[in-house]
Amino acid sequence: MAIDALRLANTAFAVDMFKKLCEKDKTANIVFAPLCTSTSLALAYKGTKGDTATQILKALHLDDVKDVLFGFQTVTSDVSKLSSFFSLKMVKRLYVEKSLNPTTEFISSTKRPFPSELELVDFKEKTEETRQQINKSVSELTDGKMENILNEGSINDQTKILLVNTAYFVTNWMKKFSEAQIKECPFKINKTETKPVQMMNLEATFCLGYVKELNIAVLELPCLNKHMSMLILLPKEIEDDTTGLEQLEKMLTPETLVEWTNPSVMANTKVNVFLPKFKVEGDYDLKPVLESLGMTNIFNENVADFSEMSETKGVVLSQIIHRVSLEVNEEGAEVRDVPGYRILQHKDEFKADHPFIFLFRHNKTRNIILSGRFCSP
Incomplete structure (x- = not known):
């Protein structure tokens, strides 16, 4: 039942996101990966309290979901098995500035469901090195399909928490198009x-x-x-x-x-x-999208409450990068026509x-x- 509630929540969030992206441009091609975003935000939610936490739950439609992280863990472990059948790669990463000293409780509570989604990095002292390191690791995780996820100047020494979502998928049909x-x-x-x-x-x-x-x-x-x-x-x-x-x-x-x-x-x-046959790519800064869905505290230094994660004041989600590539082509299993x-x-x-x-x-x-x-x- 919990998984059902989560599916409905994720569907509602996907529709919300889709409509917001449509509003921005009436005629553009759009492709995005809602499950990447909701999983990452569920992880960030684990570090928040008060109104900041409530806003995330509301925006993700998770008010009725009992154990949020466990639910996402179940879904994402199921979905990650798909990468053995398909060229489907999904990256959901939360990069946290290490001087924020995230609590051991926070780190261990996220490590169990998501062994590799949380990474402590040095934005403050080694900004450029960190940027290149993130680019390199995202490129490797996507078989070289997603190069330079962070442009020069996209992070600085004030960056606190950076959320990176990327996904790429090439279709592989049950029935091949000739x-x-x-x-x-x-x-x-x-x-x-x-x-x-x-x-x-x-x-x-x-x-x-x-x-x-x-x-x-x-x-x-x-x-x-x-x-x-x-x-x-x-x-x-x-x-x-x-x-x-x-x-x-x-x-x-x-x-x-x-x-x-x-x-x-x-x-x-x-x-x-x-x-x-088509290829579409989407590259979005999701901050304005999420703000328009009522998630405003998490980006605002004066009110963001990340006290479940760190005692440092003024911790915010600095940026959300979302890049997706989809290729729809004819490849698939050979069709044997069924008699009858x-x-x-x-x-x-x-x-x-x-x-x-x-x-x-x-x-x-x-x-x-x-x-x-x-x-x-």
Whole structure:
């Protein structure tokens, strides 16, 4: 039950984050890793007290979750097993200035659930050395995919706590898209303009659902061994003056998302799927996003309360760096068509040749690992 409460909390936080990132730019591609952020913040929460702690719990929707760190430990250990099947790397690190002298209780209480997420570093005396060291270790943890996570000048000798989230993922499907079927097609970025895109095509049986009142289709594409699925929310047409996603984004809530992607409202259908090959990258400073979700104390020297971690006054979360890279391509297991499906004359078409929202869900815990929207090649 606790894991259920955590899943709902994480879903709600993912939706909140998504909507805030959408508000910033109506037409940009977006990709972010909500689970990285909530895990790191749960770790920071362990060091806070009073209103600072309450605000974190509220922003992460964790008020009803009994043992927060244990819940995250269970989910993250499940999710980390995925990296043996996929090129999926997730880094969630809390770098703490060592002169803050974090208490032994704090260090040991975080080390048990998260052996490597907390690191004591020297921002104060060895700023540049520390920056290079963090860059090097993040690069190594992501197979060299995430270089220079910290630009020059991004930290200084006043940096207290730095939170770094990075994730990269390259798809690996249960059913491979045939390379021979990839063709250049126009992708509508709005009502009047198109851009060319490499369009993949596959006809197979998938879970498909419809949200009648919004005129959107919801497709589930399982990744290898069904450990994860990509869920795509695609409006039928571009109805507004930007991406065609405005109405959907407005109606999106944690509740509607759970409702629309619920397996019970989707059916196994023979579908002719058209999906662009694409690569999206997101690079965000999450401080303003979290502040707008009510997490203001943690960044404010006058009120931040990190007394569960350190006796030093004025400890704040100085910065949150969030960088994600996602590559959607044709790779996957070879398709052997199951005999008997031939009888299905009727087939649906799912043609993602205009903007859509996507999420990658870990099917065992049903947590959202990556989410975003694709608006333009």
